[in-house]
Amino acid sequence: MTLQETGVAAETAAAQPAPLLSLDGVSKVFNGDLVALKGMSLDVFQGDFVSLLGPSGCGKSTALRLIAGLSHPTSGRINWAGGQDAGDLGVVFQEPTLMPWATVAQNVWLPWRLRGAKFAAMKPQIEEALALVGLEKFMDSYPRELSGGMKMRVSIARALVTNPRLILMDEPFAALDEITRHKLNNDLLALRAKIGCTIIFVTHSVFESVFLSSRIVVMAARPGRVIHEVAVDAPYPRGEDFRTSTDYAAHCRAASAALHDAIGD
Amino acid sequence: MAIAETAPTAAAAPIIDAEEARRARNRRRERLGRWLMPLIVLVVMIFLWDRICVWNNIPHYILPRPGLVAETLWVDRLILFKALLITLRTTLLALLVAVIGGVGLAVLFTQSRLFEMSFYPYAVILQVTPIVAIAPLIFIYIQSKLIGMLLCAWIVAFFPVLSNTTLGLNSADHNLRDLFSIYGATRWQKLRYLQLPSALPYFLGGLRIAGGLALIGAVVAEYVAGTGGVGSGLAFTILESSYRLNIPRVFAALILIAAMGVVIFTVLSLFSHLLLRKWHESALKREG
Incomplete structure (x- = not known):
C-alpha cells in the first residue's frame, strides 16, 4: 500500500495507454472569489474505478459536474479521448432521480428517448439493462412501488442503457440503509465485472471507496483540491473475503490516514 | 405433531x-x-x-317553503334548464380559454424570464381588480355579449391556472434537469418530458379552483350584461325573477347554480384523480 502525493496520475499514465478522460489543472471559481476546485489534474483510464473521497466542500461534486459538462472550468482543460458525445456518460445521483409519472422501463428508456429512439426499438436494450440490475420483472412498475434500493438499481440501469464510456456516480448509496448499501456495493462490482465499465464514484465513506475502487483520489477543502491518491491494488473480483481481509484493513488505514490529512486532523 | x-x-x-x-x-x-x-x-x-x-307565517315572496321551490324547479324546468345551459356554456368556454391562456402564458413565462418579468405583474393586477368593477366597462367596449361574458369569466378563472402551472413548471426536480442536460435534451424535450409532467399536479389543482371561479365569473358577467337588457342565463333569471318577486324561481335558479358548481368541482376532481392515481402522492392511498 502506498500513499502517493498528487500529480501521480502522470506516473500511472506512463504505464498505461492514453487516458479515456483527463483533467488538466482544472479550477472552478464561483462568484469571483469562492474557489471550489483548484488545479485538479486526473487521468481516468478505460476500466478504472476511481473514487473521489473527501470532506464536504472539497469539490468532489463540483469536479463531477465539470466532467458531466453541467458547468465549465474557470481554468484548465477537460479532455475526452476522441471527443465527447451525449451518450458517453451515464450518471447516478445521490437520489434515484426517477420520473415518478413514468414506469421503470420508460425511465430507463429516457437517455435513448432524448436521442430520438423509439421505445419498441430500444426495448431489448432496456430489458438487458434492467436484467443486469435484476429488475427485469418490474418493467411496468411505477417508482413508488419500489423500495429505495430498487429505485437506485433503476437509476443504475438508466445510466448503463446507452453503454456509456464513463459512469459518474455521486454518492449513490449514501441515502440507503447499511444492509442495502452493502448489497449494492457487491452488486455494483459484479456489474462492473460483467460489462467492464469505467466509473468515477464520489463518496464520503473510506470503507466503500476501498471496497469498490482501483484508485482513491483524496481531496481537501478550502480550496477544493486533490491532496493524495491511494492505489487499491487488491485484485477483482472482490467479495466478503476481501472485506474481512488484512489487505482490506490496511487499505482502509491508508485511505483513512489520507483523509485525516485532508481534513487537517 | x-x-x-x-x-x-x-x-x-x-x-x-x-x-x-x-x-x-x-x-x-x-x-x-x-x-x-x-x-x-x-x-x-x-x-x-x-x-x-x-x-312564522312567512309569505312565499319573502321566503318560499322548500316544497314550493321544488315545485318551481319542476314547473319552470324548461326555462331553468335553458338558462342553465347558457350559464354552463359560458362557464365551460371560459374555463377552456382559461386553461389555454393560463398554460400558454405559464409556458412562455418559464421559457423567457424577460417575458415573465414584463407581464407577470399585469397578470396579478388583472387578478386582484374586482371583476364587478371591470365588467361594466367590458360591456361598453365589446359589442358581443358572449365574448364580453367570456372575457369576464376568463379574467377571474385564468390566474389560478397560470400561477399554479408556472409554479409546477419551475418545480421540476433539479437532478432530473441536470440529467436532461447531460443527455443533451433540447428545450422542447425538457418542456415535454420533464416540465409539463412535473407541472401536471399543480395545473390540476389550479384547474379545480378555476372551475369554480369560471362559474362565478360567468354569473357576475350575466348580472352585468343582464342589467343592460341582454342575457338569459341563470344569473339573469335570478335578476329578472327578483324584479317580479318570483322568489321561488330565484331559489330554484340558485340551487341550480350551486349544483352546477358542485358538479364542475366533482368532475374536475375525478379528472385529476384519473390522471394522477398511478403516481402522485395526492392520489395514493396509504395503509394505516
Whole structure:
C-alpha cells in the first residue's frame, strides 16, 4: 500500500495507454472569489474505478459536474479521448432521480428517448439493462412501488442503457440503509465485472471507496483540491473475503490516514 | 405433531389485533359518514327551513317553503334548464380559454424570464381588480355579449391556472434537469418530458379552483350584461325573477347554480384523480 502525493496520475499514465478522460489543472471559481476546485489534474483510464473521497466542500461534486459538462472550468482543460458525445456518460445521483409519472422501463428508456429512439426499438436494450440490475420483472412498475434500493438499481440501469464510456456516480448509496448499501456495493462490482465499465464514484465513506475502487483520489477543502491518491491494488473480483481481509484493513488505514490529512486532523 | 396439526388452522385465520380492528371500523364509519352526514345535515336544514316558514307565517315572496321551490324547479324546468345551459356554456368556454391562456402564458413565462418579468405583474393586477368593477366597462367596449361574458369569466378563472402551472413548471426536480442536460435534451424535450409532467399536479389543482371561479365569473358577467337588457342565463333569471318577486324561481335558479358548481368541482376532481392515481402522492392511498 502506498500513499502517493498528487500529480501521480502522470506516473500511472506512463504505464498505461492514453487516458479515456483527463483533467488538466482544472479550477472552478464561483462568484469571483469562492474557489471550489483548484488545479485538479486526473487521468481516468478505460476500466478504472476511481473514487473521489473527501470532506464536504472539497469539490468532489463540483469536479463531477465539470466532467458531466453541467458547468465549465474557470481554468484548465477537460479532455475526452476522441471527443465527447451525449451518450458517453451515464450518471447516478445521490437520489434515484426517477420520473415518478413514468414506469421503470420508460425511465430507463429516457437517455435513448432524448436521442430520438423509439421505445419498441430500444426495448431489448432496456430489458438487458434492467436484467443486469435484476429488475427485469418490474418493467411496468411505477417508482413508488419500489423500495429505495430498487429505485437506485433503476437509476443504475438508466445510466448503463446507452453503454456509456464513463459512469459518474455521486454518492449513490449514501441515502440507503447499511444492509442495502452493502448489497449494492457487491452488486455494483459484479456489474462492473460483467460489462467492464469505467466509473468515477464520489463518496464520503473510506470503507466503500476501498471496497469498490482501483484508485482513491483524496481531496481537501478550502480550496477544493486533490491532496493524495491511494492505489487499491487488491485484485477483482472482490467479495466478503476481501472485506474481512488484512489487505482490506490496511487499505482502509491508508485511505483513512489520507483523509485525516485532508481534513487537517 | 400438535403444532403441525394446528398450524393450517392458525394460518387460515386472519390475525386482527384490537388496533387493526378499530382502524377497520373507523374506515367503514368514514366511508359511510362521507355521504351520510352531509345528507342528514341537508334533510335537517330543509326541515328547519320549512318549519321556520310555517311557524312564522312567512309569505312565499319573502321566503318560499322548500316544497314550493321544488315545485318551481319542476314547473319552470324548461326555462331553468335553458338558462342553465347558457350559464354552463359560458362557464365551460371560459374555463377552456382559461386553461389555454393560463398554460400558454405559464409556458412562455418559464421559457423567457424577460417575458415573465414584463407581464407577470399585469397578470396579478388583472387578478386582484374586482371583476364587478371591470365588467361594466367590458360591456361598453365589446359589442358581443358572449365574448364580453367570456372575457369576464376568463379574467377571474385564468390566474389560478397560470400561477399554479408556472409554479409546477419551475418545480421540476433539479437532478432530473441536470440529467436532461447531460443527455443533451433540447428545450422542447425538457418542456415535454420533464416540465409539463412535473407541472401536471399543480395545473390540476389550479384547474379545480378555476372551475369554480369560471362559474362565478360567468354569473357576475350575466348580472352585468343582464342589467343592460341582454342575457338569459341563470344569473339573469335570478335578476329578472327578483324584479317580479318570483322568489321561488330565484331559489330554484340558485340551487341550480350551486349544483352546477358542485358538479364542475366533482368532475374536475375525478379528472385529476384519473390522471394522477398511478403516481402522485395526492392520489395514493396509504395503509394505516
